[in-house]
Amino acid sequence: MKIHEYQARDLLSSYNIPVPSGRVITSIEDAAPAFKEASAGMANPLVVIKGQVHAGGRGKAGFVKLVKTAADAEAAARFMLTNRMKSPQTPPEGLEVKKLLVAQAADIAPRATGGAEEFYLAITTDRATRKNILIASREGGVEIEEVAHTRPEAIFKVPLHPLVGLQGHQAREVAFKLGFPAKLVNQAADIMTKLAKLYVEKDCTLAEINPLIIAQTGSGQQVMAIDAKFSFDENGLFRHKDIAALADLTEENPAEIKAQKLGLSYIALDGNIGCLVNGAGLAMATMDIVKIHGGEPANFLDVGGGATEEAVTEAFQIILSDSKCKGVLVNIFGGIMRCDVIAQGIVNAAQKLGFKVPLVVRLEGTNVEAGRKLLENARAQIPTMQAATDLTDAAKKICAAVG
Ligand code: GDP
Ligand code: MN
Numbered sequence: 001m002k003i004h005e006y007q008a009r010d011l012l013s014s015y016n017i018p019v020p021s022g023r024v025i026t027s028i029e030d031a032a033p034a035f036k037e038a039s040a041g042m043a044n045p046l047v048v049i050k051g052q053v054h055a056g057g058r059g060k061a062g063f064v065k066l067v068k069t070a071a072d073a074e075a076a077a078r079f080m081l082t083n084r085m086k087s088p089q090t091p092p093e094g095l096e097v098k099k100l101l102v103a104q105a106a107d108i109a110p111r112a113t114g115g116a117e118e119f120y121l122a123i124t125t126d127r128a129t130r131k132n133i134l135i136a137s138r139e140g141g142v143e144i145e146e147v148a149h150t151r152p153e154a155i156f157k158v159p160l161h162p163l164v165g166l167q168g169h170q171a172r173e174v175a176f177k178l179g180f181p182a183k184l185v186n187q188a189a190d191i192m193t194k195l196a197k198l199y200v201e202k203d204c205t206l207a208e209i210n211p212l213i214i215a216q217t218g219s220g221q222q223v224m225a226i227d228a229k230f231s232f233d234e235n236g237l238f239r240h241k242d243i244a245a246l247a248d249l250t251e252e253n254p255a256e257i258k259a260q261k262l263g264l265s266y267i268a269l270d271g272n273i274g275c276l277v278n279g280a281g282l283a284m285a286t287m288d289i290v291k292i293h294g295g296e297p298a299n300f301l302d303v304g305g306g307a308t309e310e311a312v313t314e315a316f317q318i319i320l321s322d323s324k325c326k327g328v329l330v331n332i333f334g335g336i337m338r339c340d341v342i343a344q345g346i347v348n349a350a351q352k353l354g355f356k357v358p359l360v361v362r363l364e365g366t367n368v369e370a371g372r373k374l375l376e377n378a379r380a381q382i383p384t385m386q387a388a389t390d391l392t393d394a395a396k397k398i399c400a401a402v403g
Helices: 005-014 028-038 070-082 144-150 168-177 182-201 234-239 254-261 280-292 309-320 339-352 368-377 391-402
Strands: 022-025 047-052 064-067 099-104 118-126 131-137 155-159 204-217 220-225 228-232 265-268 273-277 299-302 327-334 359-365 385-387
Touching: 005 022, 005 047, 005 099, 005 182, 005 228, 022 028, 028 047, 028 070, 028 099, 047 070, 064 070, 070 099, 118 155, 118 182, 131 168, 131 182, 155 168, 168 182, 182 204, 182 220, 228 234, 254 265, 254 309, 273 280, 273 309, 273 391, 280 299, 280 327, 280 391, 299 309, 309 327, 309 339, 327 339, 327 391, 339 359, 339 368, 359 368, 359 391, 368 385
Parallel strands: 273 299, 273 327, 327 359, 359 385
Antiparallel strands: 022 099, 047 064, 047 099, 118 131, 118 204, 131 155, 204 220, 204 228, 265 299
């Protein structure tokens, strides 16, 4: 689960990581008053307007704007609320922006070697070493992907001890390596320590600050976060009601949300073969074998062990509502899930929706005879259906059927 930047700032703030203050607006008319609020007391008003979407690359797309007047704030808000945000991290058609963050702009200190004092800082889990890892770079900001690609040596990676987490000496060493001036090393190290703590306590899968900056403030220099991105492990959300409440369902794939409500796991993919499967392991094997035979899965739909006939029918509805789906492969190994329940779900779906695309069914396991009989009797209603003897046969048939 992802959250918006403004929510990420609140979360950082709750761990005493410094962030500039701001507020969220949803209409163009609110831009001028929000600008006045953010710039109150500033001798030279400078405010930043930022589109809130679950994707990065906003700066380059024109969805992060520094403004000096209320009129410019309004113009920036108009642009962002009436254009879709397109970046390498969005679908080609872009994303609609419904909320804007209007915040005090930070005065980023210039770097002696050129550019500005922008750093990259993240904690994530490294699957290769099976440890949490701190990732940091002096080359933060909008070019970090490019840096990772062309100069990987400019990115530091520090594995964290599974029990004791990030150690003070590790954090200070990273802060020195990043080139923080001596008097700011402790501030930077402190932010790293807090971020690592937050990562574990909130069951994150990613906690990223980019950029972490050195800001010039009235009372000297301060290290602070001006953009952050978080992802959370959905399996941990039951114990984080506060985090779960931050979900913005309008930013998620509607089919995935619908499936979630029905207790189904559905992940939309880019191919054209819909896969209805029970169990994540079997889903993986099914997708592998489809690919081996030259096909591309359109989705991953796992009905799990206890799905009802209604849920199975809904599962087909979800798969068939994807216009990219040119054929459906049903691969069920009935254990707790009964094959006759699946078969009845197929028959119901055929009656309710009609299968216009080819359907290949491979059933095995609990109540398989009853399931096969149900399908046999309904054959006239499902002309595009073929039965398969095993998984290889099923994969070959569906790949041939969609071409
Ligand atoms: P992203 O492009 O979606 O990652 O959005 P960011 O919030 O990271 O902003 C992109 C870039 O805009 C940053 O790397 C900064 O260079 C610049 N920027 C963002 N906010 C501020 C600010 O408050 N002050 C200044 N001076 N620059 C900012
Ligand atoms: Mn950023």
